[in-house]
Amino acid sequence: MLFNSIQFLVFFVIVSILFYVLAPKYRWILLLIASCYFYISFIPVYILILFFLILLDYFAAIKIEDEPSESKKRLWMRLSLLGNLGILAVFKYYNFLNDNICHLFGLVNVSNPIPYLHIILPIGLSFHTFQSMSYTIDVYKGKVKAERHLGIYSLFVMFYPQLVAGPIERATSLLQQLKKNDSKLEFDNVAIGLSMMFWGLFKKVVVADTVALYVNSIYNNAGINHGITNIVATWLFAIQIYCDFSGYSDIAIGAGRVMGYRMMTNFSLPYFSKSITEFWRRWHISLSSWLRDYLYISFGGNRKGKIRTYLNLFYTMLLGGLWHGASWNFVIWGALNGLYLSVEKFLNLNFDRNNKPFLLKVLYTFITFNLICITWIFFRADTLENALLFIKNIFVIKGFMKLRIQDTSIMSNVVFGVVVLLLFEYFVLRKRSLEGIYRKHPRVLMAFNIILVLFIILWGVSEGSQFIYFQF
Amino acid sequence: MELRKVLTYLGIMFAALLLLNVVGEKFLSFLYLKNKFGQSGGKINYYMKLKPETDLLILGNSRALYQIIPDSFKVENTYNLCHAGMDDCFQLGLLHYILSHDKKPQTILLQIDPEFYSKTDQKTAFISTDIQHLKYYYDKDSIVRYHVNQMSAYEKYKNLIPLYKYNGTVISLFKNFLHSSKVGTDKLKGYTKVLPTKMDSMNTVNAFNVNAPKKKYVYDVERSKYLLDIIAVCKQYNVQLICFTSPHYKYNKTYYSELKSNLDALFEQHHIRYIDFDENISLVSQIESPNYWKDHMHLNLRGGALESHYLANITDSISVIKK
Numbered sequence: 044m045l046f047n048s049i050q051f052l053v054f055f056v057i058v059s060i061l062f063y064v065l066a067p068k069y070r071w072i073l074l075l076i077a078s079c080y081f082y083i084s085f086i087p088v089y090i091l092i093l094f095f096l097i098l099l100d101y102f103a104a105i106k107i108e109d110e111p112s113e114s115k116k117r118l119w120m121r122l123s124l125l126g127n128l129g130i131l132a133v134f135k136y137y138n139f140l141n142d143n144i145c146h147l148f149g150l151v152n153v154s155n156p157i158p159y160l161h162i163i164l165p166i167g168l169s170f171h172t173f174q175s176m177s178y179t180i181d182v183y184k185g186k187v188k189a190e191r192h193l194g195i196y197s198l199f200v201m202f203y204p205q206l207v208a209g210p211i212e213r214a215t216s217l218l219q220q221l222k223k224n225d226s227k228l229e230f231d232n233v234a235i236g237l238s239m240m241f242w243g244l245f246k247k248v249v250v251a252d253t254v255a256l257y258v259n260s261i262y263n264n265a266g267i268n269h270g271i272t273n274i275v276a277t278w279l280f281a282i283q284i285y286c287d288f289s290g291y292s293d294i295a296i297g298a299g300r301v302m303g304y305r306m307m308t309n310f311s312l313p314y315f316s317k318s319i320t321e322f323w324r325r326w327h328i329s330l331s332s333w334l335r336d337y338l339y340i341s342f343g344g345n346r347k348g349k350i351r352t353y354l355n356l357f358y359t360m361l362l363g364g365l366w367h368g369a370s371w372n373f374v375i376w377g378a379l380n381g382l383y384l385s386v387e388k389f390l391n392l393n394f395d396r397n398n399k400p401f402l403l404k405v406l407y408t409f410i411t412f413n414l415i416c417i418t419w420i421f422f423r424a425d426t427l428e429n430a431l432l433f434i435k436n437i438f439v440i441k442g443f444m445k446l447r448i449q450d451t452s453i454m455s456n457v458v459f460g461v462v463v464l465l466l467f468e469y470f471v472l473r474k475r476s477l478e479g480i481y482r483k484h485p486r487v488l489m490a491f492n493i494i495l496v497l498f499i500i501l502w503g504v505s506e507g508s509q510f511i512y513f514q515f
Numbered sequence: 516m517e518l519r520k521v522l523t524y525l526g527i528m529f530a531a532l533l534l535l536n537v538v539g540e541k542f543l544s545f546l547y548l549k550n551k552f553g554q555s556g557g558k559i560n561y562y563m564k565l566k567p568e569t570d571l572l573i574l575g576n577s578r579a580l581y582q583i584i585p586d587s588f589k590v591e592n593t594y595n596l597c598h599a600g601m602d603d604c605f606q607l608g609l610l611h612y613i614l615s616h617d618k619k620p621q622t623i624l625l626q627i628d629p630e631f632y633s634k635t636d637q638k639t640a641f642i643s644t645d646i647q648h649l650k651y652y653y654d655k656d657s658i659v660r661y662h663v664n665q666m667s668a669y670e671k672y673k674n675l676i677p678l679y680k681y682n683g684t685v686i687s688l689f690k691n692f693l694h695s696s697k698v699g700t701d702k703l704k705g706y707t708k709v710l711p712t713k714m715d716s717m718n719t720v721n722a723f724n725v726n727a728p729k730k731k732y733v734y735d736v737e738r739s740k741y742l743l744d745i746i747a748v749c750k751q752y753n754v755q756l757i758c759f760t761s762p763h764y765k766y767n768k769t770y771y772s773e774l775k776s777n778l779d780a781l782f783e784q785h786h787i788r789y790i791d792f793d794e795n796i797s798l799v800s801q802i803e804s805p806n807y808w809k810d811h812m813h814l815n816l817r818g819g820a821l822e823s824h825y826l827a828n829i830t831d832s833i834s835v836i837k838k
Contacts, residue, residue: 049669230520266725267718267810442714450600452555455686489524493531497539500678501685505647 044084046294047248047503054081055298058203062302063228070224071198078203082166085207089165092130093201099126100175101196104182104189116183123179127172134164139369167207169366171200173333178214180337187214195221202304204295208288210309210329217306226303231481236300238477238488241495243293244503250460251286252504254279256453258423265429269436270443277416280423282461285314288327312468314415317399317407318392319383322415334363353389357381372421372430379418456502463498540677543685546692547651551701553691554598555684556651559609561701562596563618569594571830572613573705574606575626578761582814583626585704587823589831594620595705602631603741604643604662610745611658612649614752622755624830625745629760629774632739633732641738642666651680658748711815716805719764723811728770734777746785757830758782759790761822762802764811766793790829798825 044051058077065073083090103123107116137160145155178199181187190196199218205211212218226232261268261276268276292309299306309329316322323331342355357378364377386392399407417434424430448454471480481488550557562569571593573583580597596613598605606625613619635641646662653660653674664670673679681688749756768775775791782789792798798821802808807818814822 049672228517228521230517230524233521234524264722264725267721441717445714452553452684452687455690456683459686489528493528493535496528496532497535497678500536500676501682503682505673505679505682 044081046291047244047252050084059301067224067226071194071221074203074221075194075198075201078198078201078206081203082201082206085166086163092134092165092168093171096127096130096172096175097193097197097200099123100179100200101190101193104179104196105191107179107182108189120179120183124176127176131168131172133160134162134168136365136369138162170209170211171206173330173366174211174213175200177211177333177337178218181214187218190214190218190222192222202299204298205306208291208295209327210292210295210307211333212306212329217304220304229303232300232303234485234488235478235481236297236302238481238492239293239297239300241297241492241499242477243290243295243297244499245495246286246290246293246464248503248505249498250464251283251290253453253456253460253502254283254286256504257449257457258283260449261447262423262425262429262433265424265433265436268447269439270445272445272447273433273437275446277420277423278412279457279461281314281412281416281419282464284419284422285310286464312473314412315408315468315473316411317404318411319380319387319414322411323380323384330363330366334359338362349389353385356384356388360384367422371427372424375427375430376418376421379421383414383418460502536677540681543678543681543688546688547681549695550688550691551695552698553687553694554648555687555691557691557695558596558598558701558705559612562594562613562705563616565594565618567592568618569620571622571624572596572620573624573626574610575624576601576628578628578813579624579626580705580707581709581809582761582819582822583624583826584706584820584823587820588827593704595703597626597705598648599707600645601648602643602645603627603745605645605648607741607745607748608646608649608652608656608659608662611748612652612656614748614754615656619752619754622757622830623749624826625756625758627742627758627760627778629771629778630732632734632742632774632778634735641735643741650674650682653680658744709809709813709815709819711806711809711817715809715815718810719805719808723764726811727765728767731770731772732774734773736777739777739781742781743785746787757788757790759826760792761814762792762795762799764805764808766799768793790826792822792825795825798822 044054054077058073061073062070079090082093100123103119103126106119107123110116110119141155141157141159144157148155178187182189190199195218198221199212199214200206202212202217202221205217258276258280261272262280289310296306296309307329309327311325311328313322313326316325339355339359342358343351344355345352347355358381360381361374361377364373364375364380367373367376420433421427421430424433475483477488480491547556548560551561552558562572569592570590571585571588573579573585573593573595575583575597577597577599580595580599583595583597585593585595596609598609610623642665643662644666646659647666649656649659650663653663663674746756771793775793779789801821802814802818807814807821809815
């Protein structure tokens with residue numbers, strides 16, 4: 044069930060109404076059933092994997108808390124991590140590893156005896172395993188108490204708005220809210236939540252899905268496009284992936300907010316960043332903070348000297364790349380980001396650039412955006428060969444400035460969506476969040492919602508295409 | 516208190532949207548009906564108002580829109596109503612709308628792409644989505660409505676929203692409205708001219724190298740359902756149908772043999788004349804050079820003129836168009 048479908052609209056309305064009709068003590072049951080229904084609407088059988096991980100982490104956390112001996116606590120924590128990473132390894136990385144072994148065997152003319160697994164990656168696996176792992180690690184570190192109510196814990200992992208593509212919530216926040224569960228119907232929550240949902244939907248169906256029509260036509264013909272066409276397609280892909288993913292996050296956060304739950308901000312205008320370091324503080328915040336807290340700091344962070352700091356940054360982003368997908372493209376994507384961060388730290392370029400003259404800030408923003416765009420080429424291209432061919436073709440001089448438009452109607456819709464997005468983000472959201480607008484001008488926000496719905500009707504791609512991050 | 520505030524808020528939003536839908540629909544409908552150009556309904560409007568009636572109507576996608584020049588035909592009243600990127604289902608809906616609204620040409624020249632009838636990796640039954648580009652006619656044509664509803668269970672609900680029929684076309688409507696106000700008649704009779712450029716040869720060779728078929732196409736009988744319906748509609752309205760396939764750059768028969776033999780059999784069974792330009796040796800020898808192509812699938816004006824000439828000669832020689 045996609046957020047951009049009528050099926051979800053009906054589901055959301057029914058669940059939200061029932062949520063407020065029911066007595067608070069029964070709400071977790073409603074939300075758990077709704078979340079199960081939401082998940083099985085994709086591929087039903089994979090809910091069993093989710094149940095397995097829930098049970099594993101639920102009991103492991105209790106054991107960690109109850110065991111007096113440190114070594115046994117550690118053993119249970121490792122068991123939990125092994126379970127989560129094991130499931131990830133089998134479903135996400137097994138075939139990738141096997142392909143590479145196969146390739147190596149092929150070099151010495153030996154056939155690979157290891158069978159290929161014909162499985163589909165369970166939807167949102169990387170998201171909920173990371174959420175579960177952070178829970179057991181936090182229990183181990185004593186940051187949070189083990190949840191004894193299996194239903195509430197299951198709901199923490201399965202809470203439908205953020206189940207398949209985040210934000211990756213922490214037990215310290217969402218689990219406590221689910222336990223408390225005393226939210227009353229509040230007009231503010233409904234108005235702000237709906238605005239976030241409309242804005243997210245606008246970003247997804249008006250901007251991302253329209254831009255995708257152009258980007259796909261260029262990237263799917265990597266060999267025949269070149270010069271400025273490839274550059275524009277990559278800029279537009281940057282917009283597409285941002286609107287697709289942040290649109291999902293906005294809808295998720297908005298859907299939770301309507302019921303009174305507050306989830307963490309996942310995107311904070313990342314393309315206005317003036318350095319790569321700043322970009323990663325604004326892009327997929329729930330993942331980048333997860334990587335910082337559970338990987339970078341565990342590697343030693345910046346406590347073990349400069350060289351180790353650079354290496355830790357690099358390794359963290361490399362693993363972050365692998366988190367996204369099992370292919371060399373994602374490894375390179377992560378490595379490039381790691382390299383950028385390390386070099387920026389080495390050259391001490393990650394200083395505060397906000398106090399610089401306007402034109403210099405524009406220049407920093409432009410450079411940062413384009414550096415990130417280079418990494419997006421590897422993210423978007425189907426294969427490593429296509430990514431390299433795509434980059435090579437950017438430098439074809441003959442006809443460099445000839446932009447392939449493909450379809451003027453689609454291009455005009457692309458320009459419309461991107462211009463509305465950038466103007467609104469630059470002139471409004473940069474200064475005040477949707478909640479801030481509501482607090483100051485509630486009627487303006489209502490008019491804004493109406494305009495967004497009209498835009499969605501008139502410009503939204505209505506085929507209900509899948510969100511890019513569902514594959515992770 | 517809070518509940519009342521929420522309901523009032525939602526009520527006001529709903530009422531405002533309803534009002535804007537009604538007003539917006541009236542305004543966009545006005546623009547739409549004034550459109551005479553473009554794929555967002557303008558060409559269809561123009562054709563529906565065309566006098567005298569058309570003798571020969573050309574239907575198909577970009578491989579006919581950019582390639583078949585109506586003025587090449589001896590028949591005076593020829594019109595190119597092709598829409599780029601549109602498959603057989605779109606052509607079926609458009610054809611049915613035209614014929615059921617008393618705009619009956621004597622002969623229809625339908626361009627078909629053989630690749631369309633090949634099996635894909637898709638596991639579920641093939642449902643075309645190109646028909647959505649005719650959603651303006653959802654309430655006006657039963658075939659369009661039927662096929663739009665096939666796309667998903669929710670289409671009928673989406674189409675309850677008056678403004679939805681202009682989804683994705685608003686900017687084009689404005690642009691074509693302004694263009695139509697400036698230019699009164701379509702001198703090219705629906706045809707879109709693709710002038711040769713210096714990049715054509717390079718683009719064609721590159722596109723061919725990347726996209727040339729790598730394995731044999733396998734015929735999928737399921738995908739001929741729209742073509743069979745087109746044949747049935749033409750029979751129902753007593754309109755002569757001729758089908759043709761535009762040439763491919765460096766056509767290799769091996770890959771297409773199964774597709775083409777099945778299409779030949781289908782047309783023979785229904786007594787439909789089928790012109791396959793991939794098999795027309797005279798034309799193929801003339802357009803061998805990439806200079807005649809825009810890319811590996813489309814001829815430029817130079818190549819299009821040749822194809823049109825051959826097509827006109829064949830249709831004239833078989834006397835399909837009754838004077």
